[in-house]
Amino acid sequence: METMSDRPCFDALAVVPPGLEEAAAAELSALGAEAVRPLRRAVACRCDAATYLRLHLQARLPFRVLRQLAHFPCHDRASLYRGVQTAADWELWLPPERSFKVEASGSLPGLSHSHYNALEVKNALVDWQQQHWGQRSSVDRQDPDLVLHLHLSAGRPGGSGAAAVLSLDGGGASLHRRGYRAAMGLAPLKENLAAGLIALTGWDGTVPLADPLCGSGSLLIEAACRALGRAPGLDATSGTPRRFALRRWPDHDPQLWQQEVAAARALARDALRDGRPLAPILGMEQDPDVLQQARDNAKAAGVVPWLQLEQGDARDFNPPPGPGLLVCNPPYGARLGERQELEGLYSDLGIMLKQRCGGWTLWLLSGNAELTGALRMKATRRLAVSNGGIDCRWLQYEIR
Numbered sequence: 001m002e003t004m005s006d007r008p009c010f011d012a013l014a015v016v017p018p019g020l021e022e023a024a025a026a027e028l029s030a031l032g033a034e035a036v037r038p039l040r041r042a043v044a045c046r047c048d049a050a051t052y053l054r055l056h057l058q059a060r061l062p063f064r065v066l067r068q069l070a071h072f073p074c075h076d077r078a079s080l081y082r083g084v085q086t087a088a089d090w091e092l093w094l095p096p097e098r099s100f101k102v103e104a105s106g107s108l109p110g111l112s113h114s115h116y117n118a119l120e121v122k123n124a125l126v127d128w129q130q131q132h133w134g135q136r137s138s139v140d141r142q143d144p145d146l147v148l149h150l151h152l153s154a155g156r157p158g159g160s161g162a163a164a165v166l167s168l169d170g171g172g173a174s175l176h177r178r179g180y181r182a183a184m185g186l187a188p189l190k191e192n193l194a195a196g197l198i199a200l201t202g203w204d205g206t207v208p209l210a211d212p213l214c215g216s217g218s219l220l221i222e223a224a225c226r227a228l229g230r231a232p233g234l235d236a237t238s239g240t241p242r243r244f245a246l247r248r249w250p251d252h253d254p255q256l257w258q259q260e261v262a263a264a265r266a267l268a269r270d271a272l273r274d275g276r277p278l279a280p281i282l283g284m285e286q287d288p289d290v291l292q293q294a295r296d297n298a299k300a301a302g303v304v305p306w307l308q309l310e311q312g313d314a315r316d317f318n319p320p321p322g323p324g325l326l327v328c329n330p331p332y333g334a335r336l337g338e339r340q341e342l343e344g345l346y347s348d349l350g351i352m353l354k355q356r357c358g359g360w361t362l363w364l365l366s367g368n369a370e371l372t373g374a375l376r377m378k379a380t381r382r383l384a385v386s387n388g389g390i391d392c393r394w395l396q397y398e399i400r
């Protein structure tokens with residue numbers, strides 16, 4: 001059997017929501033990535049070309065999967081400029097008729113502004129092009145042919161080992177946008193975070209799943225897509241892949257791409273992998289407009305037949321007998337008045353859960369420990385995650 005070591009491989013880095021590093025590492029390994037190492041907000045791995053394409057079509061947790069072009073020592077602006085010019089075969093990657101943009105993260109002493117660091121990379125590249133061809137590429141912020149990513153890291157304390165990593169972004173745009181969400185409810189979760197939270201629950205589709213405050217439905221839709229093998233990189237209705245930047249790379253292999261697209265399409269099922277039907281997925285939302293958004297999103301994601309969405313107050317939620325899995329992301333409230341009102345909601349939810357959801361497991365995304373205290377329930381697990389920069393906990397409760 002051919003192994004990855006027989007084929008050309010490269011280092012890749014999946015950028016993931018904080019708290020989902022281990023779950024993302026498991027996902028990448030399952031999709032064939034090797035030497036998988038969870039880092040902070042990222043997972044490093046090695047990929048061959050097929051695996052890299054597969055990650056774009058099938059991985060649910062990353063924001064982006066960067067392909068490393070070069071890694072070079074970097075101490076100051078001059079070494080960044082020189083390093084970029086010799087980092088890759090720019091004759092291949094960036095002829096002047098191709099547009100590009102540069103994104104940057106990380107910092108070093110004297111290189112602390114990502115915007116200026118990205119500008120320095122752009123300048124190094126267009127200067128190189130002018131010297132080489134007498135022409136330069138245009139920068140296109142909306143739809144560039146090549147998206148480059150610079151990451152600066154300090155290395156050891158004191159700055160020795162300071163380095164720059166220059167990578168290509170295969171998605172071009174963030175992978176959390178699956179394309180099914182035209183409609184956004186109040187404070188929706190990003191799709192990849194919703195998928196990751198579901199992965200952390202271990203739900204396998206055999207017991208009912210319910211979200212009594214479902215908003216625009218992200219948790220339920222991502223759960224259904226995962227259970228039914230719907231590849232996040234394919235349009236749900238047409239099966240066509242999204243517009244990934246990697247398809248415009250000079251070393252893109254269209255035949256390999258078609259193989260991976262066909263393999264991703266073949267995963268879509270109308271039942272669980274073993275043929276059993278998917279257990280009921282129930283959603284409730286009090287705001288009729290937001291509920292309509294959930295319905296529209298479910299339609300665009302191709303999972304309408306598996307979702308039962310209902311308008312109503314979560315306090316009136318009455319699930320079928322357990323075991324089952326409840327997930328929810330109740331409002332946290334930013335202002336004080338809201339907080340007091342929300343304490344009442346959390347307290348009522350606690351009563352509803354204890355009275356009617358015995359035998360169910362609850363996972364609740366909390367952005368405010370005081371409010372979750374009002375549930376008057378004791379969490380059995382607490383996982384730290386970040387929701388759009390807000391430090392949150394994904395809390396598990398066994399309801400007796």
Ligand SMILES: C[S@@+](CC[C@H](N)C(=O)[O-])C[C@H]1O[C@@H](n2cnc3c(N)ncnc32)[C@H](O)[C@@H]1O
Nearest residue numbers: 188189213215216217218285286313314329331
């Ligand atoms: C933070 S949002 C949930 C976002 C959702 N996870 C998503 O990704 O779209 C909270 C939702 O709870 C709904 N909500 C608030 N109080 C409710 C109640 N008592 N019963 C049902 N829904 C409620 C709000 O209308 C809002 O859509």
